[in-house]
Amino acid sequence: MDLSSESLKDIAEEQSLSARLLRWYSAEKRDLPWRQTGDPYAIWVSEVMLQQTQVKTVIPYYERFLQRFPNVEQLAKANLEDVLTIWSGLGYYSRARRMWEGANYILQHLKGKFPGDYDALLQIPGIGDYTAGAIASIGFGQKVPAIDGNVKRVVSRLLAWPEPVETVRSYRHFRERLMVWQPALQAGDFNQALMELGAMVCTPTKPDCPACPVAEACKGCLQGDFLRYPVKKPKAQRQVLTRLTFVLRKGNRVYLQKRSSKGLLADLWEFPGVELSDGTIHSLNDDLPVISGNESYEFYQQAVAEGVLFDDRVKDQFRRGLSWQGPVWYTFSHRRWKIIWAIIDLPEQYDSSNQLNPPEVMSAWTIRESKGEAGAAASGEINQFDKEGWVSMDDLNVIPLPVAFSAIVQKLSERL
Secondary structure, eight states: OOOOHHHHHHHHHHHHHHHHHHHHHHHHOOOOGGGGOOOHHHHHHHHHHHTTSOHHHHHHHHHHHHHHSOSHHHHHHSOHHHHHHHHTTSOOTHHHHHHHHHHHHHHHHSTTOOOSSHHHHTTSTTOOHHHHHHIIIIIHOOOOOOOOHHHHHHHHHHHTOOSOTTSHHHHHHHHHHHHHHSOSSSHHHHHHHHHHHHHHTSOSSOOOGGGOTTGGGOHHHHHTOGGGOSOOOOOOOOEEEEEEEEEEEETTEEEEEEOOSSSTTTTOEEOOEEEEOTTTTOOSSSOOOOOOHHHHHHHHHHHSOTTSSOSHHHHHHHHTOOOEEEEEEEEOSSEEEEEEEEEEEOOTTOOGGGSSSOOSOOOOOEEEOOTTOOOGGGOOEEEOOSSEEEEEGGGGGGSOOOGGGHHHHHHHHHTO
């Protein structure tokens, strides 16, 4: 088949774009720990951690995680509680849970070995298009794109793409173009080069076009309106909620209960509380709410596990009025919490076993040091209780507690 002169010109330009990008990456890439390995498991861990998280934040977590769970088998056989504890502070805990589920799938269905093919990787729970593309190209050299936010931004500017980048049509078009640009022999380096370019040069608000190795081929740059790209759909407004939080304390111990295995902060431990929207006590400013004792107690009954801690000594705290503290604001992807809390002190000898409807006997949360075994903060293995229980405040740093409550933990520590 004869190629027109115009087609030959396009091919030459595309080959030149790839060559320039790879030369730049070879000379300018950052020295990051996950770039020192071809292990698909380590690549997987890094890519999951890097989602919505800065590189400088990820590095120590990545190193600790691999020290504790050096391979798929170790991760799969670990207790989910232990995995969440090592992850604690990194945020977006569902990433850790999905990775743990994926490791179990690999161990049970693939004999502990990563498949080297993009389509096969997509069958693993928790691995989507981008992660599969990254593992397949970087770990196995497969010619397949890996399209993350940085890549979308770079490609949209290169093409001066006029449509929102979140659409299926945009994704398909970007994928087609990348498959043409991507060299067969350096597929992984090409994908990493695009990500690096987006992170270091083609940044969201202040792109350094003079330092860009492909500026001459960038339509957005040539048109002089590169900040117009990427085009995005209007964002839905975040829901703002007041998170009324009850901190039950007796001596050096506080009461925790476990969140549901589904939804926001799944499987993590928390101080009990309720989310309140407009029409209750919610306000957008930093004012503390005025809540009557009866109202507070009704919210408390909604927040604390059924049948737990409802005797007269608890009720008396509410009758006398709670002293609310805060607020602390914490932002999730689709909602924002205004966190308000009150500390309810109980006698150290407090025993809830004489309640009218006592819960099942709860074992204490204990921390056993793992001698000679790597772990976060020398924490060792957590012997977990079922759904709720009392825990020493000294152990709060080794429990998978949401970062949203770090201000409360800090206040509790100040009183020790």
